Amino acid sequence: MANQTNTTANLADDLPLNAEDERKIDVVKHSGLLLIACAIGLIANWVGTGTSPLVALPGMAVLYVACIIGLGFARFVPFYLPSVAWVSLIAILITIPGVPGAAWVSEQVEHLNFLALATPALAYGGLALTASEFAIARRSGWKIVIVAICVMIGTYMGSVVVADLFLRLGQ
Amino acid sequence: MTGKPGAATGGLYLHVLVLAIVIVCELIGIQRLSIGLGTVIFLPILYAFALGILLNPAIFKASAKFLSKDAVKLSGAMITVAIMPFIAKFGTTVGPQISKIIEAGPALVLQELGNLGTILVAFPVAVFLLKMGREAVGATYSIDREPNLALIADKYGLNSPEGAGAMGVYATGTLIGTFVFAIMPPLVHGLGIFDVRALAMSCGVGSGSMLAACTGGLVAVVPDQKDIILALAAASNILTYATGLYVGMFVALPLTEWLYNKARPSDRKTA
Numbered sequence: 456m457a458n459q460t461n462t463t464a465n466l467a468d469d470l471p472l473n474a475e476d477e478r479k480i481d482v483v484k485h486s487g488l489l490l491i492a493c494a495i496g497l498i499a500n501w502v503g504t505g506t507s508p509l510v511a512l513p514g515m516a517v518l519y520v521a522c523i524i525g526l527g528f529a530r531f532v533p534f535y536l537p538s539v540a541w542v543s544l545i546a547i548l549i550t551i552p553g554v555p556g557a558a559w560v561s562e563q564v565e566h567l568n569f570l571a572l573a574t575p576a577l578a579y580g581g582l583a584l585t586a587s588e589f590a591i592a593r594r595s596g597w598k599i600v601i602v603a604i605c606v607m608i609g610t611y612m613g614s615v616v617v618a619d620l621f622l623r624l625g626q
Numbered sequence: 627m628t629g630k631p632g633a634a635t636g637g638l639y640l641h642v643l644v645l646a647i648v649i650v651c652e653l654i655g656i657q658r659l660s661i662g663l664g665t666v667i668f669l670p671i672l673y674a675f676a677l678g679i680l681l682n683p684a685i686f687k688a689s690a691k692f693l694s695k696d697a698v699k700l701s702g703a704m705i706t707v708a709i710m711p712f713i714a715k716f717g718t719t720v721g722p723q724i725s726k727i728i729e730a731g732p733a734l735v736l737q738e739l740g741n742l743g744t745i746l747v748a749f750p751v752a753v754f755l756l757k758m759g760r761e762a763v764g765a766t767y768s769i770d771r772e773p774n775l776a777l778i779a780d781k782y783g784l785n786s787p788e789g790a791g792a793m794g795v796y797a798t799g800t801l802i803g804t805f806v807f808a809i810m811p812p813l814v815h816g817l818g819i820f821d822v823r824a825l826a827m828s829c830g831v832g833s834g835s836m837l838a839a840c841t842g843g844l845v846a847v848v849p850d851q852k853d854i855i856l857a858l859a860a861a862s863n864i865l866t867y868a869t870g871l872y873v874g875m876f877v878a879l880p881l882t883e884w885l886y887n888k889a890r891p892s893d894r895k896t897a
Contacts (some may be wrong), residue, residue: 621819
Protein backbone atom coordinates (compact mmCIF):
# COMPACT_ATOMS: atom_id res chain seq x y z
CA MET A 456 0.00 0.00 0.00
CA ALA A 457 2.79 2.40 0.96
CA ASN A 458 4.49 1.38 -2.24
CA GLN A 459 1.47 2.17 -4.31
CA THR A 460 0.98 5.57 -2.71
CA ASN A 461 4.58 6.28 -3.49
CA THR A 462 4.10 5.44 -7.18
CA THR A 463 1.06 7.69 -7.37
CA ALA A 464 3.13 10.55 -6.03
CA ASN A 465 5.82 9.85 -8.63
CA LEU A 466 3.23 9.71 -11.36
CA ALA A 467 1.99 13.10 -10.27
CA ASP A 468 5.42 14.63 -10.68
CA ASP A 469 5.07 15.45 -14.33
CA LEU A 470 1.44 16.51 -14.38
CA PRO A 471 1.07 20.10 -15.56
CA LEU A 472 0.39 21.52 -12.12
CA ASN A 473 3.08 24.11 -12.45
CA ALA A 474 1.62 25.38 -15.70
CA GLU A 475 -0.07 28.09 -13.66
CA ASP A 476 3.18 29.69 -12.66
CA GLU A 477 3.55 32.23 -15.41
CA ARG A 478 5.28 34.79 -13.29
CA LYS A 479 8.65 33.39 -14.25
CA ILE A 480 8.17 32.74 -17.94
CA ASP A 481 10.78 33.89 -20.38
CA VAL A 482 8.86 36.18 -22.74
CA VAL A 483 11.71 36.26 -25.28
CA LYS A 484 11.95 32.47 -25.53
CA HIS A 485 8.18 32.22 -25.74
CA SER A 486 8.00 34.75 -28.56
CA GLY A 487 10.23 32.41 -30.60
CA LEU A 488 8.09 29.34 -29.86
CA LEU A 489 4.99 31.38 -30.57
CA LEU A 490 6.41 32.29 -33.98
CA ILE A 491 6.70 28.57 -34.80
CA ALA A 492 3.13 27.97 -33.59
CA CYS A 493 1.81 30.85 -35.72
CA ALA A 494 3.66 29.58 -38.81
CA ILE A 495 2.14 26.09 -38.38
CA GLY A 496 -1.24 27.76 -37.75
CA LEU A 497 -0.98 29.65 -41.05
CA ILE A 498 -0.29 26.39 -42.90
CA ALA A 499 -3.17 24.63 -41.08
CA ASN A 500 -5.43 27.49 -42.16
CA TRP A 501 -4.12 27.26 -45.73
CA VAL A 502 -4.69 23.51 -46.04
CA GLY A 503 -8.02 23.63 -44.19
CA THR A 504 -9.63 26.64 -45.87
CA GLY A 505 -7.56 27.32 -49.00
CA THR A 506 -6.73 30.84 -47.79
CA SER A 507 -3.19 31.69 -48.84
CA PRO A 508 -0.81 32.32 -45.91
CA LEU A 509 0.02 35.69 -47.48
CA VAL A 510 -3.62 36.79 -47.29
CA ALA A 511 -3.94 35.56 -43.70
CA LEU A 512 -0.57 36.95 -42.59
CA PRO A 513 -1.71 40.41 -41.37
CA GLY A 514 -4.42 38.80 -39.21
CA MET A 515 -1.94 36.32 -37.78
CA ALA A 516 0.52 39.14 -37.09
CA VAL A 517 -2.18 40.91 -35.05
CA LEU A 518 -2.88 37.73 -33.06
CA TYR A 519 0.86 37.24 -32.52
CA VAL A 520 1.26 40.73 -31.09
CA ALA A 521 -1.83 40.26 -28.88
CA CYS A 522 -0.31 37.02 -27.51
CA ILE A 523 3.06 38.65 -26.79
CA ILE A 524 1.41 41.55 -24.97
CA GLY A 525 -0.75 39.07 -23.02
CA LEU A 526 2.35 37.09 -22.00
CA GLY A 527 4.05 40.29 -20.95
CA PHE A 528 1.07 41.31 -18.83
CA ALA A 529 0.91 37.91 -17.13
CA ARG A 530 4.61 38.26 -16.35
CA PHE A 531 4.80 41.85 -15.19
CA VAL A 532 1.41 43.08 -13.93
CA PRO A 533 1.45 42.99 -10.11
CA PHE A 534 -1.76 40.92 -9.74
CA TYR A 535 -2.14 37.53 -11.31
CA LEU A 536 -4.31 36.63 -14.28
CA PRO A 537 -3.35 33.74 -16.57
CA SER A 538 -1.86 34.84 -19.89
CA VAL A 539 -4.79 33.32 -21.83
CA ALA A 540 -7.14 35.64 -19.94
CA TRP A 541 -4.97 38.67 -20.80
CA VAL A 542 -4.75 37.58 -24.43
CA SER A 543 -8.54 37.25 -24.59
CA LEU A 544 -9.10 40.67 -23.04
CA ILE A 545 -6.69 42.35 -25.45
CA ALA A 546 -8.29 40.59 -28.43
CA ILE A 547 -11.75 41.71 -27.31
CA LEU A 548 -10.62 45.27 -26.74
CA ILE A 549 -9.07 45.72 -30.20
CA THR A 550 -12.23 44.53 -31.95
CA ILE A 551 -14.91 46.50 -30.10
CA PRO A 552 -16.60 48.78 -32.65
CA GLY A 553 -15.42 52.33 -32.21
CA VAL A 554 -11.93 51.41 -31.04
CA PRO A 555 -9.44 52.76 -33.63
CA GLY A 556 -8.56 50.05 -36.16
CA ALA A 557 -11.18 47.60 -34.84
CA ALA A 558 -12.85 47.19 -38.23
CA TRP A 559 -9.51 46.50 -39.91
CA VAL A 560 -8.53 43.93 -37.25
CA SER A 561 -11.87 42.13 -37.55
CA GLU A 562 -11.52 42.04 -41.32
CA GLN A 563 -7.98 40.62 -41.17
CA VAL A 564 -8.62 37.90 -38.58
CA GLU A 565 -11.67 36.82 -40.58
CA HIS A 566 -9.17 35.15 -42.96
CA LEU A 567 -8.23 32.75 -40.14
CA ASN A 568 -10.41 29.76 -39.34
CA PHE A 569 -10.69 29.37 -35.56
CA LEU A 570 -10.69 25.58 -35.67
CA ALA A 571 -7.61 25.34 -37.89
CA LEU A 572 -5.71 27.39 -35.30
CA ALA A 573 -6.46 24.76 -32.63
CA THR A 574 -5.19 21.81 -34.67
CA PRO A 575 -1.46 22.34 -33.95
CA ALA A 576 -2.10 22.57 -30.19
CA LEU A 577 -3.91 19.23 -30.21
CA ALA A 578 -1.12 17.58 -32.19
CA TYR A 579 1.42 18.82 -29.61
CA GLY A 580 -1.01 17.65 -26.92
CA GLY A 581 -1.12 14.09 -28.21
CA LEU A 582 2.67 13.95 -28.50
CA ALA A 583 3.18 15.50 -25.06
CA LEU A 584 1.30 12.88 -23.07
CA THR A 585 3.72 11.11 -20.78
CA ALA A 586 3.86 7.46 -19.81
CA SER A 587 2.53 8.48 -16.37
CA GLU A 588 -0.60 10.03 -17.80
CA PHE A 589 -1.35 6.85 -19.72
CA ALA A 590 -0.54 4.90 -16.55
CA ILE A 591 -2.93 6.97 -14.41
CA ALA A 592 -5.73 6.56 -16.95
CA ARG A 593 -5.10 2.80 -17.14
CA ARG A 594 -4.79 2.38 -13.36
CA SER A 595 -7.94 4.37 -12.61
CA GLY A 596 -9.97 1.81 -14.49
CA TRP A 597 -13.36 1.76 -16.12
CA LYS A 598 -15.20 3.36 -13.20
CA ILE A 599 -13.26 6.58 -13.61
CA VAL A 600 -13.99 6.59 -17.35
CA ILE A 601 -17.73 6.43 -16.62
CA VAL A 602 -17.44 9.11 -13.93
CA ALA A 603 -15.35 11.33 -16.23
CA ILE A 604 -18.00 11.11 -18.96
CA CYS A 605 -20.72 11.93 -16.39
CA VAL A 606 -18.61 14.89 -15.20
CA MET A 607 -18.37 16.28 -18.72
CA ILE A 608 -22.05 15.73 -19.49
CA GLY A 609 -23.04 17.21 -16.12
CA THR A 610 -20.85 20.30 -16.49
CA TYR A 611 -22.09 20.99 -20.00
CA MET A 612 -25.78 20.19 -19.48
CA GLY A 613 -25.90 22.06 -16.16
CA SER A 614 -24.73 25.18 -17.93
CA VAL A 615 -27.07 24.61 -20.89
CA VAL A 616 -30.15 24.31 -18.67
CA VAL A 617 -29.32 27.39 -16.58
CA ALA A 618 -28.38 29.46 -19.64
CA ASP A 619 -31.48 28.43 -21.56
CA LEU A 620 -33.71 29.25 -18.59
CA PHE A 621 -32.29 32.74 -18.16
CA LEU A 622 -32.33 33.45 -21.90
CA ARG A 623 -36.04 32.62 -21.88
CA LEU A 624 -36.66 34.78 -18.81
CA GLY A 625 -34.83 37.65 -20.47
CA GLN A 626 -37.04 37.61 -23.53
CA MET B 627 21.95 4.18 -32.43
CA THR B 628 24.84 6.33 -31.31
CA GLY B 629 23.51 8.82 -28.84
CA LYS B 630 20.13 10.52 -28.68
CA PRO B 631 19.31 13.46 -30.94
CA GLY B 632 20.39 16.79 -29.47
CA ALA B 633 17.88 19.16 -27.94
CA ALA B 634 17.77 21.45 -30.98
CA THR B 635 17.39 18.59 -33.48
CA GLY B 636 14.78 16.92 -31.26
CA GLY B 637 12.83 20.18 -31.20
CA LEU B 638 13.06 20.47 -34.98
CA TYR B 639 11.78 16.91 -35.44
CA LEU B 640 8.91 17.70 -33.08
CA HIS B 641 7.75 20.78 -35.01
CA VAL B 642 8.12 19.03 -38.38
CA LEU B 643 6.14 16.05 -37.10
CA VAL B 644 3.40 18.37 -35.80
CA LEU B 645 3.33 20.17 -39.15
CA ALA B 646 2.93 16.84 -40.96
CA ILE B 647 0.13 15.76 -38.60
CA VAL B 648 -1.62 19.11 -39.04
CA ILE B 649 -1.48 18.94 -42.85
CA VAL B 650 -2.89 15.39 -42.93
CA CYS B 651 -5.71 16.27 -40.50
CA GLU B 652 -6.70 19.47 -42.30
CA LEU B 653 -6.75 17.58 -45.60
CA ILE B 654 -9.24 15.09 -44.14
CA GLY B 655 -11.32 18.03 -42.89
CA ILE B 656 -14.63 17.97 -41.00
CA GLN B 657 -16.62 14.75 -41.46
CA ARG B 658 -20.29 14.28 -40.58
CA LEU B 659 -22.12 11.12 -39.73
CA SER B 660 -25.90 11.33 -39.56
CA ILE B 661 -27.46 9.11 -36.94
CA GLY B 662 -31.08 8.94 -35.82
CA LEU B 663 -31.28 11.85 -33.40
CA GLY B 664 -28.67 14.14 -34.89
CA THR B 665 -25.29 14.46 -36.50
CA VAL B 666 -21.99 13.19 -35.15
CA ILE B 667 -19.22 15.61 -36.08
CA PHE B 668 -15.58 14.61 -36.52
CA LEU B 669 -13.13 17.49 -36.42
CA PRO B 670 -9.50 17.84 -37.54
CA ILE B 671 -8.49 18.53 -33.91
CA LEU B 672 -9.71 15.03 -33.03
CA TYR B 673 -7.56 13.39 -35.69
CA ALA B 674 -4.62 15.58 -34.69
CA PHE B 675 -4.86 14.49 -31.08
CA ALA B 676 -5.36 10.83 -32.01
CA LEU B 677 -2.40 10.88 -34.42
CA GLY B 678 -0.31 12.62 -31.76
CA ILE B 679 -1.11 9.82 -29.31
CA LEU B 680 -0.40 7.10 -31.89
CA LEU B 681 3.01 8.64 -32.64
CA ASN B 682 3.70 9.42 -28.96
CA PRO B 683 7.02 7.83 -27.93
CA ALA B 684 5.31 6.21 -24.91
CA ILE B 685 2.98 4.34 -27.31
CA PHE B 686 4.93 4.00 -30.56
CA LYS B 687 8.44 2.89 -29.71
CA ALA B 688 9.98 3.89 -33.06
CA SER B 689 9.16 7.56 -32.31
CA ALA B 690 11.60 7.53 -29.41
CA LYS B 691 14.41 7.55 -31.99
CA PHE B 692 13.33 11.00 -33.17
CA LEU B 693 11.64 12.41 -30.10
CA SER B 694 13.79 12.54 -27.00
CA LYS B 695 12.37 13.06 -23.51
CA ASP B 696 13.25 16.73 -23.93
CA ALA B 697 11.23 16.92 -27.15
CA VAL B 698 8.21 15.46 -25.35
CA LYS B 699 8.70 18.03 -22.61
CA LEU B 700 8.95 20.78 -25.23
CA SER B 701 5.75 19.45 -26.76
CA GLY B 702 4.04 19.97 -23.40
CA ALA B 703 5.25 23.57 -23.31
CA MET B 704 4.12 24.04 -26.91
CA ILE B 705 0.48 23.16 -26.05
CA THR B 706 0.07 26.34 -24.01
CA VAL B 707 1.97 28.37 -26.62
CA ALA B 708 0.14 26.95 -29.64
CA ILE B 709 -3.31 27.42 -28.09
CA MET B 710 -2.64 31.17 -27.66
CA PRO B 711 -3.29 32.32 -31.26
CA PHE B 712 -6.51 30.27 -31.10
CA ILE B 713 -7.53 31.99 -27.85
CA ALA B 714 -6.64 35.37 -29.39
CA LYS B 715 -8.70 34.64 -32.53
CA PHE B 716 -11.54 33.60 -30.25
CA GLY B 717 -11.31 36.87 -28.36
CA THR B 718 -11.59 38.87 -31.59
CA THR B 719 -15.01 37.32 -32.19
CA VAL B 720 -16.34 38.93 -28.99
CA GLY B 721 -15.71 42.60 -29.78
CA PRO B 722 -18.01 42.91 -32.82
CA GLN B 723 -20.80 41.07 -30.94
CA ILE B 724 -20.37 42.95 -27.68
CA SER B 725 -23.93 44.33 -27.58
CA LYS B 726 -25.46 40.87 -28.05
CA ILE B 727 -23.17 39.54 -25.34
CA ILE B 728 -24.28 42.20 -22.89
CA GLU B 729 -27.87 41.38 -23.82
CA ALA B 730 -27.24 37.76 -22.84
CA GLY B 731 -25.28 38.91 -19.76
CA PRO B 732 -27.36 37.43 -16.92
CA ALA B 733 -27.58 34.03 -18.61
CA LEU B 734 -23.87 34.18 -19.37
CA VAL B 735 -22.89 34.85 -15.78
CA LEU B 736 -25.35 32.46 -14.15
CA GLN B 737 -24.52 29.54 -16.42
CA GLU B 738 -21.13 29.49 -14.71
CA LEU B 739 -23.00 28.05 -11.72
CA GLY B 740 -24.46 25.47 -14.08
CA ASN B 741 -21.02 23.86 -14.06
CA LEU B 742 -22.11 22.50 -10.66
CA GLY B 743 -24.26 20.14 -12.74
CA THR B 744 -21.29 17.80 -12.64
CA ILE B 745 -22.10 17.13 -8.97
CA LEU B 746 -25.75 16.52 -9.81
CA VAL B 747 -24.96 13.96 -12.51
CA ALA B 748 -21.59 12.44 -11.65
CA PHE B 749 -21.72 12.33 -7.84
CA PRO B 750 -24.72 9.95 -7.53
CA VAL B 751 -23.28 7.72 -10.25
CA ALA B 752 -19.90 7.55 -8.51
CA VAL B 753 -21.17 7.10 -4.96
CA PHE B 754 -24.37 5.08 -5.30
CA LEU B 755 -23.97 3.22 -8.58
CA LEU B 756 -20.22 2.57 -8.67
CA LYS B 757 -19.76 2.50 -4.86
CA MET B 758 -16.65 4.65 -5.03
CA GLY B 759 -15.08 5.97 -1.84
CA ARG B 760 -13.58 9.38 -1.20
CA GLU B 761 -12.13 9.29 -4.73
CA ALA B 762 -15.61 10.44 -5.71
CA VAL B 763 -15.08 13.82 -4.04
CA GLY B 764 -12.04 14.69 -6.14
CA ALA B 765 -13.46 13.06 -9.24
CA THR B 766 -16.88 14.72 -9.36
CA TYR B 767 -16.59 18.20 -7.80
CA SER B 768 -15.47 19.81 -11.06
CA ILE B 769 -14.37 19.05 -14.58
CA ASP B 770 -10.86 18.54 -13.12
CA ARG B 771 -8.79 20.62 -15.49
CA GLU B 772 -5.45 22.04 -14.36
CA PRO B 773 -6.64 24.71 -11.88
CA ASN B 774 -9.15 22.30 -10.28
CA LEU B 775 -6.48 19.63 -10.01
CA ALA B 776 -4.16 22.15 -8.37
CA LEU B 777 -6.86 22.92 -5.80
CA ILE B 778 -7.22 19.22 -4.92
CA ALA B 779 -3.43 18.83 -4.76
CA ASP B 780 -3.29 21.78 -2.40
CA LYS B 781 -6.10 20.62 -0.12
CA TYR B 782 -5.66 16.85 0.04
CA GLY B 783 -2.39 16.09 -1.74
CA LEU B 784 -2.34 14.07 -4.92
CA ASN B 785 -1.57 10.76 -3.21
CA SER B 786 -4.80 10.90 -1.22
CA PRO B 787 -7.98 9.13 -2.43
CA GLU B 788 -9.40 12.53 -3.43
CA GLY B 789 -6.23 13.20 -5.41
CA ALA B 790 -6.43 9.84 -7.14
CA GLY B 791 -10.03 10.55 -8.16
CA ALA B 792 -9.18 14.01 -9.48
CA MET B 793 -6.13 12.73 -11.37
CA GLY B 794 -8.14 9.89 -12.88
CA VAL B 795 -10.78 12.25 -14.25
CA TYR B 796 -8.06 14.66 -15.35
CA ALA B 797 -6.19 11.98 -17.32
CA THR B 798 -9.37 10.49 -18.77
CA GLY B 799 -10.63 13.97 -19.68
CA THR B 800 -7.33 14.69 -21.41
CA LEU B 801 -7.66 11.50 -23.44
CA ILE B 802 -11.36 11.62 -24.37
CA GLY B 803 -12.53 15.16 -23.48
CA THR B 804 -12.05 16.54 -26.98
CA PHE B 805 -14.03 13.64 -28.38
CA VAL B 806 -16.90 13.97 -25.89
CA PHE B 807 -17.12 17.74 -26.40
CA ALA B 808 -17.17 17.40 -30.18
CA ILE B 809 -19.92 14.76 -30.17
CA MET B 810 -22.24 15.95 -27.38
CA PRO B 811 -23.28 19.52 -28.33
CA PRO B 812 -24.49 18.71 -31.88
CA LEU B 813 -26.54 15.83 -30.46
CA VAL B 814 -28.03 18.05 -27.74
CA HIS B 815 -28.81 20.60 -30.44
CA GLY B 816 -30.55 17.82 -32.37
CA LEU B 817 -33.05 17.47 -29.50
CA GLY B 818 -34.42 20.84 -30.60
CA ILE B 819 -35.13 21.95 -27.02
CA PHE B 820 -32.38 24.46 -26.25
CA ASP B 821 -31.49 27.89 -27.56
CA VAL B 822 -28.31 27.62 -29.61
CA ARG B 823 -26.93 30.55 -27.60
CA ALA B 824 -27.28 28.42 -24.44
CA LEU B 825 -25.44 25.58 -26.15
CA ALA B 826 -22.70 27.99 -27.23
CA MET B 827 -22.10 29.72 -23.90
CA SER B 828 -21.85 26.36 -22.13
CA CYS B 829 -18.79 25.51 -24.25
CA GLY B 830 -16.54 27.63 -22.06
CA VAL B 831 -15.44 25.11 -19.45
CA GLY B 832 -11.89 26.40 -19.05
CA SER B 833 -10.12 24.00 -21.41
CA GLY B 834 -8.93 25.22 -24.80
CA SER B 835 -9.31 21.88 -26.54
CA MET B 836 -12.80 21.23 -25.15
CA LEU B 837 -13.78 24.76 -26.18
CA ALA B 838 -12.48 24.18 -29.70
CA ALA B 839 -14.23 20.84 -30.00
CA CYS B 840 -17.53 22.13 -28.61
CA THR B 841 -17.73 25.26 -30.77
CA GLY B 842 -16.39 23.39 -33.80
CA GLY B 843 -19.18 20.84 -33.51
CA LEU B 844 -21.87 23.49 -33.01
CA VAL B 845 -20.70 25.65 -35.90
CA ALA B 846 -20.68 22.57 -38.14
CA VAL B 847 -24.40 21.97 -37.47
CA VAL B 848 -25.52 25.65 -37.27
CA PRO B 849 -23.13 27.43 -39.66
CA ASP B 850 -25.31 30.54 -40.09
CA GLN B 851 -24.98 31.34 -36.35
CA LYS B 852 -21.19 31.05 -36.39
CA ASP B 853 -20.42 34.59 -35.21
CA ILE B 854 -22.65 34.56 -32.15
CA ILE B 855 -21.66 30.97 -31.23
CA LEU B 856 -17.96 31.88 -31.20
CA ALA B 857 -18.50 35.13 -29.35
CA LEU B 858 -20.64 33.64 -26.57
CA ALA B 859 -18.35 30.64 -26.14
CA ALA B 860 -15.33 32.92 -25.94
CA ALA B 861 -16.98 35.20 -23.39
CA SER B 862 -18.05 32.25 -21.25
CA ASN B 863 -14.60 30.69 -21.40
CA ILE B 864 -13.02 33.91 -20.15
CA LEU B 865 -15.56 34.00 -17.31
CA THR B 866 -14.58 30.45 -16.41
CA TYR B 867 -10.89 31.41 -16.34
CA ALA B 868 -11.81 34.18 -13.94
CA THR B 869 -14.36 32.42 -11.72
CA GLY B 870 -13.77 28.67 -12.10
CA LEU B 871 -11.20 28.33 -9.36
CA TYR B 872 -13.28 30.32 -6.87
CA VAL B 873 -16.53 28.49 -7.61
CA GLY B 874 -14.56 25.27 -7.09
CA MET B 875 -12.94 26.43 -3.88
CA PHE B 876 -15.91 28.07 -2.17
CA VAL B 877 -18.94 26.30 -3.60
CA ALA B 878 -18.30 23.06 -5.48
CA LEU B 879 -15.75 21.39 -3.24
CA PRO B 880 -17.47 22.18 0.10
CA LEU B 881 -20.79 21.07 -1.41
CA THR B 882 -19.32 17.77 -2.64
CA GLU B 883 -17.68 17.18 0.75
CA TRP B 884 -20.99 17.84 2.51
CA LEU B 885 -22.87 15.52 0.16
CA TYR B 886 -20.29 12.80 0.67
CA ASN B 887 -20.54 13.05 4.45
CA LYS B 888 -24.34 12.83 4.20
CA ALA B 889 -24.15 9.84 1.86
CA ARG B 890 -21.48 8.00 3.85
CA PRO B 891 -21.69 9.16 7.46
CA SER B 892 -19.45 6.28 8.56
CA ASP B 893 -16.66 7.41 6.25
CA ARG B 894 -16.39 10.94 7.64
CA LYS B 895 -12.95 12.38 7.23
CA THR B 896 -11.35 12.69 10.62
CA ALA B 897 -8.39 14.86 9.68
